[in-house]
Amino acid sequence: MVRARYTLDDIRSEALRLVDRDGLAALNMRSLATALGTGPMTLYNYVRDREGLEELVVDAVISAVDLPPPTSDWRRDTIQIATVTWRAVRAHPAAIPLVLTRRSTSAAGFAPAEALIAALRRSALGDRDLLAAFRAILGLIMGSAQAELAGPLTSPPATAKDTAARIGTLAGRNFPHIEALSHVSQKSSPEADFTRGLKMLVTGIAAA
Known part of the structure; x- marks a missing residue:
């Protein structure tokens, strides 16, 4: 053979x-x-x-997502699983459109989702709330990756800080809330924004 x-x-x-x-x-x-x-x-x-x-x-x-071992703290596990998944997706910007539009077809590709659901299930959520929580976190992961991919408004691609400044300039006085938030964005980073938003989301899930 x-x-x-x-x-x-x-x-x-x-x-x-x-x-x-x-x-x-x-x-x-x-x-x-x-x-x-x-x-x-x-x-x-x-x-x-x-x-x-x-x-x-x-x-x-x-399948390259480096999943942490589970612990007794479902909140910590949820944050860590979501973070390593986001980092793995973000590491391959040219492939992000495929990750957003195509499902994984291998058993290894299901591992991050399985780990995330398992962590959330330890929060004692009911089935429908568990599904909503899983989809919300998955949406944050993919939405954050997509927003960063589509962020640059200039050519060649700008940094996140440059993009925020450009948005603020375009918003101007006609859209004061956007303009004000653009200044905050210039002092942050995609990872800091993702981490803060994820912690807020997990806090909300815990409150449910």
């Missing part, structure tokens, strides 16, 4: 490296085959089409 030259993990990892380096537009059978040193037809033994390649990229991002 002939041993497979590649594993699915090999292909998944190389697909993510390709997206990190060259962007989503570069992801196709031919470019990935070239990066692996093989022909496009070889890849069809592992993945059916472009959609399958995109699913592999999502799996590569999500």
Whole structure:
């Protein structure tokens, strides 16, 4: 029996490296085959089409989440799981659109969601509140990543501080609350904003 030259993990990892380096537009059978040193037809033994390649990229991002071991403190666990998931997604900005629009299709890709639900369940929430809490935290993770991805208003891409300043300038006196908050934003960072918002959200969940 002939041993497979590649594993699915090999292909998944190389697909993510390709997206990190060259962007989503570069992801196709031919470019990935070239990066692996093989022909496009070889890849069809592992993945059916472009959609399958995109699913592999999502799996590569999500399965790399370094989950902390569970403790007796569900709030701490929830914050840590959400934070490491956000950092893993944020580490691959070119892949964020796929993470936002495609589901993970591997067992490893379900691990962060399973860990988050398990932590929230220890809060003794009812089933419907548990679902709402899970979706709220997942929405914060993905929404924060998406907002940062779409943030720059200038070319080349600006820093978060520059983006906040630009928003404040555009808002001006016509939108005083936005303009005022833009000054606060310039003194913060995406990680600080995410952490503060996450803690507020978990506090609200605990109050429920």
